Amino acid sequence: MRIKADRDVCIGAGQCVLTEPAVFEQDDDGIVVLLTDQPDDQVAEAVRDAVDLCPSHALSIDQE
Structure with a gap:
């Protein structure tokens, strides 16, 4: 996962x-x-939630 x-x-x-x-x-x-563009698996679900919650759609996830 890359943010x-x-x-x-x-x-x-x-x-x-x-x-x-x-x-x-x-x-x-x-x-x-971004403090990191490749978060570890422990926070992956929260990162996905953050991307979904972004009102301006400034965040995205690239699944490598």
């Missing part, structure tokens, strides 16, 4: 950070920052 974040599309809602703070963070402007 992609389109920072140009992000609106800073923060749902990703609330859902999985070990993978997602926000910069000073509230825009998503």
Whole structure:
């Protein structure tokens, strides 16, 4: 699993950070920052939830 974040599309809602703070963070402007683009299996379900919850669809998952 590889996560992609389109920072140009992000609106800073923060749902990703609330859902999985070990993978997602926000910069000073509230825009998503990936702490890792390849999370371990322990947080995979939460990452999927974060992608689904993103209101601007700035997050996606690439299944390699």
